[in-house]
Amino acid sequence: MNLDDIYSILSDYGYKLTRQRKVLIDIFIKKRDLFLSVEDIQNEINKNGMNLDLSTIYRNLSVLENSNLICKIQKENSNLYKIRTTKKHHHHLICKGCGKAVTFEYCPTDVFTSIAEKNGYTFTDDKIELYGYCNKCKNTL
Amino acid sequence: MNLDDIYSILSDYGYKLTRQRKVLIDIFIKKRDLFLSVEDIQNEINKNGMNLDLSTIYRNLSVLENSNLICKIQKENSNLYKIRTTKKHHHHLICKGCGKAVTFEYCPTDVFTSIAEKNGYTFTDDKIELYGYCNKCKNTL
DNA sequence: CTCTTATTGCAAATCATTCGCATTTATATT
DNA sequence: AATATAAATGCGAATGATTTGCAATAAGAG
Numbered sequence: 004m005n006l007d008d009i010y011s012i013l014s015d016y017g018y019k020l021t022r023q024r025k026v027l028i029d030i031f032i033k034k035r036d037l038f039l040s041v042e043d044i045q046n047e048i049n050k051n052g053m054n055l056d057l058s059t060i061y062r063n064l065s066v067l068e069n070s071n072l073i074c075k076i077q078k079e080n081s082n083l084y085k086i087r088t089t090k091k092h093h094h095h096l097i098c099k100g101c102g103k104a105v106t107f108e109y110c111p112t113d114v115f116t117s118i119a120e121k122n123g124y125t126f127t128d129d130k131i132e133l134y135g136y137c138n139k140c141k142n143t144l
Numbered sequence: 145m146n147l148d149d150i151y152s153i154l155s156d157y158g159y160k161l162t163r164q165r166k167v168l169i170d171i172f173i174k175k176r177d178l179f180l181s182v183e184d185i186q187n188e189i190n191k192n193g194m195n196l197d198l199s200t201i202y203r204n205l206s207v208l209e210n211s212n213l214i215c216k217i218q219k220e221n222s223n224l225y226k227i228r229t230t231k232k233h234h235h236h237l238i239c240k241g242c243g244k245a246v247t248f249e250y251c252p253t254d255v256f257t258s259i260a261e262k263n264g265y266t267f268t269d270d271k272i273e274l275y276g277y278c279n280k281c282k283n284t285l
Numbered sequence: 286c287t288c289t290t291a292t293t294g295c296a297a298a299t300c301a302t303t304c305g306c307a308t309t310t311a312t313a314t315t
Numbered sequence: 316a317a318t319a320t321a322a323a324t325g326c327g328a329a330t331g332a333t334t335t336g337c338a339a340t341a342a343g344a345g
Contacts, residue, residue: 019311019322041301056325061302063323077218080333081301096260096267105263109255115274119237122246123279126237130273133256138264160291160342182332197294202333204292221302222332 004088006032009072016070023055027063031073031086038076038083038095038102076132096133100140145229147173150213157211164196168204172214172227179217179224179236179243217273235272241281 009028010020018024030039030047039047041060048055064084067073073084076095085095088106096105110129119126150169151161159165171180171188180188182201189196205225208214214225217236226236229247237246251270260267 017322021311021323023324057301058303058326059324079218096256096263096265098265099268105259105265107259109259111252114250115237118246118248118250119274119276122237124237124239124246124276125282126274126276127240128275130271130275132271133260133267134269134271135260135265135267141266158291162292162342164293198332199295199334200293 012070012072013066016066018066018070023059024063024066026051026053026055027060027067028072031067031084035086035088036103036105038085038097038104040078040081040083043102044084094131094133096135098137098140099134100136100143103137103140153211153213154207157207159207159211164200165204165207167192167194167196168201168208169213169227172208172225176227176229177244177246179226179238179245181219181222181224184243185225235274237274237276239278239281240275241277241284244278244281 006028010025013020013024026048027044030044034043034047037043041057041064044060045055045057048060064073064075067084068075071090072087074087074095076083076085076097083102085104089108091108092110093106093108094110096107098104110131112129115129116126147169154161154165167189168185171185175184175188178184182198182205185201186196186198189201205214205216208225209216212231213228215228215236217224217226217238224243226245230249232249233251234247234249235251237248239245251272253270256270257267
């Protein structure tokens with residue numbers, strides 16, 4: 004999935020291609036395997052000598068999420084975002100040191116469904132998050 | 145695990161047994177299979193004709209969490225809490241309607257470890273959350 | 286029963302995120 | 316290419332969840 008694909012997905016959803024959206028997308032692509040906080044994103048923008056208002060960043064994170072272009076996970080007190088690199092159902096293994104994530108498709112849905120049914124529940128969705136330390140971070144500890 | 149066990153665990157951690165802590169624990173026991181929001185907890189307290197300051201509730205949720213007496217999950221904008229009913233490693237299946245939770249011990253740790261190792265990560269911990277609708281709620285939809 | 290220290294309640298602060306609104310800009314349409 | 320129009324931006328202010336400082340209170344050790 005390249006830049007133009009992303010742009011046309013946004014257009015298909017009826018969103019305009021603004022300068023600030025392009026800036027955001029650039030950052031997500033550059034940091035494609037990291038989960039970024041809003042602060043990380045803002046720092047990255049500033050590093051490029053630009054500035055986007057926080058409300059613009061938040062509004063566009065929603066836009067990108069609605070367009071299924073990014074993944075969101077909830078950290079203690081805030082959210083982290085990463086560009087989606089697959090359209091398939093997937094989960095993440097995340098480095099507690101640097102936020103670097105590995106995407107994987109393993110998911111024992113059949114087991115989950117049976118746990119749900121056994122308890123009289125209708126199963127709708129699952130969340131798996133694995134945590135650890137990546138190669139770099141585990142050697143720095 | 146009964147009231148006295150809980151009280152002595154708190155004492156062992158060096159925490160005092162205050163009236164407000166007992167009130168909180170009572171509520172968690174009464175609602176033992178529900179994930180409660182802070183608002184839920186406060187409503188329940190008021191229902192009993194009492195009142196605890198929000199800061200007291202929050203501080204004591206930390207105390208109970210540090211003592212491994214409750215589980216916390218993160219909802220969209222806030223946190224939910226439930227009394228721990230097992231000391232073993234476990235996960236939850238949660239009703240999106242009413243918050244009723246089922247605790248289960250299924251966890252493919254070996255698979256998780258191998259996903260991590262395959263990617264050069266050291267595996268430290270996992271989170272699985274299943275969502276659905278419980279018996280009652282699915283019939284109300 | 287007294288002393289010491291943790292805990293409480295209150296008010297104010299903080300932090301992430303959202304919202305209202307006037308201005309600007311992307312883009313569909315002349 | 317110029318224009319119209321609705322969406323998007325930036326700003327400042329609001330919100331909502333949670334935290335903190337502090338003086339008053341209460342638990343529990345001795």
